[in-house]
Amino acid sequence: MRDQEPAPGSAERRLSTRETAELLGVKPETVYAYVSRGQLSSRRAPGGRGSTFDAREVERLAGRNRREGGGGSAVPGGELAVRTRITLIExxxxxxxxxxxxxxxxxxxxxxxxxxxxxxxxxxxxxxxxxxxxxxxxxxxxxxxxxxxxxxxxxxxxxxxxxxxxxxxxxxxxxxxxxxxxxxxxxxxxxxxxxxxxxxxxxxxxxxxxxxxxxxxxxxxxxxxxxxxxxxxxxxxxxxxxxxxxxxxxxxxxxxxxxxxxxxxxxxxxxxxxxxxxxxxxxxxxxxxxxxxxxxxxxxxxxxxxxxxxxxxxxxxxxxxxxxxxxxxxxxxxxxxxxxxxxxxxxxxxxxxxxxxxxxxxxxxxxxxxxxxxxxxxxxxxxxxxxxxxxxxxxxxxxxxxxxxxxxxxxxxxxxxxx
Incomplete structure (x- = not known):
């Protein structure tokens, strides 16, 4: 369920940081790294708690990451994240x-x-x-x-x-x-x-x-x-x-x-x-x-x-x-x-x-x-x-x-x- 639904008649849909991270397949802190690099824009959520992101902008970035990385994404610290169905460690x-x-x-x-x-x-x-x-x-x-x-x-x-x-x-x-x-x-x-x-x-x-x-x-x-x-x-x-x-x-x-x-x-x-x-x-x-x-x-x-x-x-x-x-x-x-x-x-x-x-x-x-x-x-x-x-x-x-x-x-x- 989306945390921020668009207002009636509005074409804009906003996503929370958690939702954005899930859609991009990254950690929440990586979302803000994208913001600092100018790849995403953010807006303070109502009440000033957290940030929201334009869903269309997030989806475009996710699509670009899939095309360029095929499921892999760079995360701060130089680590490479690769989606896999083989082994989970936790x-x-x-x-x-x-x-x-x-x-x-x-x-x-x-x-x-x-x-x-x-x-x-x-x-x-x-x-x-x-x-x-x-x-x-x-x-x-x-x-x-x-x-x-x-x-x-x-x-x-x-x-x-x-x-x-x-x-x-x-x-x-x-x-x-x-x-x-x-x-x-x-x-x-x-x-x-x-x-x-x-x-x-x-x-x-x-x-x-x-x-x-x-x-x-x-x-x-x-x-x-x-x-x-x-x-x-x-x-x-x-x-x-x-x-x-x-x-x-x-x-x-x-x-x-x-x-x-x-x-x-x-x-x-x-x-x-x-x-x-x-x-x-x-x-x-x-x-x-x-x-x-x-x-x-x-x-x-x-x-x-x-x-x-x-x-x-x-x-x-x-x-x-x-x-x-x-x-x-x-x-x-x-x-x-x-x-x-x-x-x-x-x-x-x-x-x-x-x-x-x-x-x-x-x-x-x-x-x-x-x-x-x-x-x-x-x-x-x-x-x-x-x-x-x-x-x-x-x-x-x-x-x-x-x-x-x-x-x-x-x-x-x-x-x-x-x-």
């Missing part, structure tokens, strides 16, 4: 297509959650398999890498090799992209060198991935923990890597290239590699028997404590909570769990930060005999499904809409030619 919880993500991960496999993310439909019992030709070309490419190549190097090369072997990769129809996704994800896993000589390339994806991460045989609870971790990490709104994927998809890069863009970003220490830092911290605490001296050295050297806090969750990271609950049922994880709680409690004396998913992943990898790079692999494989979901959504938008304008702050022309 009040220390997150949701996939409106369904609690931790509940989905507790009841369904990674592949089932991925299908839900892509299509809004569940496919009970679905497993992803890759044709031998795709796996063979990816493995050859990965084997050619230097021995010191990291997990993201291997995954990125595997994705590029699989793309080169697929003559239909430029088909961006929904069915074709979904077909690519169901082949690409198991290809990435199969291309990784196994730690165990006797490895499997059949069954749930988590079972196949375990053999690439750990030299220990897996029990059912440990496999469930890995599968749940994959499902929990499948998407997390517009993280840096996901934004890179959407930019690539906006330019109509094919799905393999869009995933490669995400893999290029995920390697940073503030993103996919953060779990490895938490893993190393956890091992040091286990080695020294107490978190106190370890954290003291981290702070003395000017480093932040990995595995604690998240800018989107003022309280507890729901992904960490869900993964910790499963890890508590694994007897071999008890020492690493105790070390993680010690890290959290020690750091809380200074700042009340909760454990995030990186610390929970570190408990899983450290207690399972995995390398510190394992969490990066888990993160990248899991997030590939989310990247595909965002690429699909972006293919339905206006091409090249992810083209922000630069705010030039250099010297004004004309400047003399350099000597």
């Amino acid at each position: 009040k220390d919880r997150y949701y996939f297509r409106g369904v609690d993500a931790t509940a989905l991960a507790a009841r369904h496999t990674y592949e089932e959650v991925a299908e839900w993310l892509w299509t809004g439909r569940l496919r009970p019992g679905v497993t992803f398999t890759a044709p031998d030709a795709s796996v063979a070309v990816a493995r050859r490419a990965v084997r050619a890498l230097p021995e010191h190549a990291g997990p993201t190097d291997r995954l990125r090369v595997a994705a590029i090799a699989a793309a080169a072997a697929d003559p239909l990769r430029f088909d961006l129809s929904e069915d074709a992209v979904l077909g690519t996704a169901r082949i690409l994800i198991p290809t990435l896993v199969a291309a990784l060198p196994p730690v165990l000589g006797d490895h499997r390339d059949q069954g749930p994806l988590a079972h196949r991935l375990w053999a690439r991460l750990s030299g220990r045989p897996a029990d059912d609870v440990s496999l469930r923990a890995l599968d749940t971790a994959l499902a929990l990490l499948v998407d997390h709104d517009l993280a840096a890597s996901t934004l890179a994927v959407r930019v690539a998809a906006s330019a109509r890069a094919h799905a393999y290239a869009a995933v490669s863009a995400g893999l290029g970003v995920i390697e940073g220490p503030l993103h996919g590699a953060a779990g490895g830092l938490a893993h190393r911290l956890l091992l040091e605490v286990l080695d020294r028997g107490s978190a106190g001296p370890v954290i003291a050295e981290e702070l003395r050297d000017g480093r932040r404590i990995p595995g604690l806090g998240h800018r989107l969750y003022p309280g507890e990271d729901p992904r960490a909570r869900a993964l910790f609950e499963i890890l508590e049922g694994i007897p071999g994880a008890a020492p690493a769990l105790a070390a993680a709680r010690d890290i959290e409690a020690t750091a809380a004396r200074r700042t009340p930060l909760h454990a995030n998913v990186d610390l929970a992943l570190a408990v899983l990898t450290a207690s399972s005999g995995m390398s510190y790079t394992a969490s990066e692999t888990i993160f990248a494989v899991a997030r590939t499904a989310g990247w595909i979901a965002h690429a699909l959504e972006e293919y339905g938008e206006r091409p090249l809409r992810m083209r922000p304008s630069g705010h030039y702050v250099g010297p004004r022309p004309p400047q003399p030619l350099p000597e």
Whole structure:
């Protein structure tokens, strides 16, 4: 219902700030930013409480934003808002297509959650398999890498090799992209060198991935923990890597290239590699028997404590909570769990930060005999499904809409030619 209806016989219709913000798809403070830039005019509401806006002017601006931004809008502070139906994060919880993500991960496999993310439909019992030709070309490419190549190097090369072997990769129809996704994800896993000589390339994806991460045989609870971790990490709104994927998809890069863009970003220490830092911290605490001296050295050297806090969750990271609950049922994880709680409690004396998913992943990898790079692999494989979901959504938008304008702050022309 409109707060300000036009007077009888008047052609003008006024909107409140709240209504204007809803129509433009922005926050109320952004409405006033439009006013300050001269893109909207305002008038004090009767009684002097708040402002009103000409509905026709607001609708023209909304239409222009849709044409120029295709659903994205710039907001003060340099952030980009993109309308999406995939993931919602609010009040220390997150949701996939409106369904609690931790509940989905507790009841369904990674592949089932991925299908839900892509299509809004569940496919009970679905497993992803890759044709031998795709796996063979990816493995050859990965084997050619230097021995010191990291997990993201291997995954990125595997994705590029699989793309080169697929003559239909430029088909961006929904069915074709979904077909690519169901082949690409198991290809990435199969291309990784196994730690165990006797490895499997059949069954749930988590079972196949375990053999690439750990030299220990897996029990059912440990496999469930890995599968749940994959499902929990499948998407997390517009993280840096996901934004890179959407930019690539906006330019109509094919799905393999869009995933490669995400893999290029995920390697940073503030993103996919953060779990490895938490893993190393956890091992040091286990080695020294107490978190106190370890954290003291981290702070003395000017480093932040990995595995604690998240800018989107003022309280507890729901992904960490869900993964910790499963890890508590694994007897071999008890020492690493105790070390993680010690890290959290020690750091809380200074700042009340909760454990995030990186610390929970570190408990899983450290207690399972995995390398510190394992969490990066888990993160990248899991997030590939989310990247595909965002690429699909972006293919339905206006091409090249992810083209922000630069705010030039250099010297004004004309400047003399350099000597």
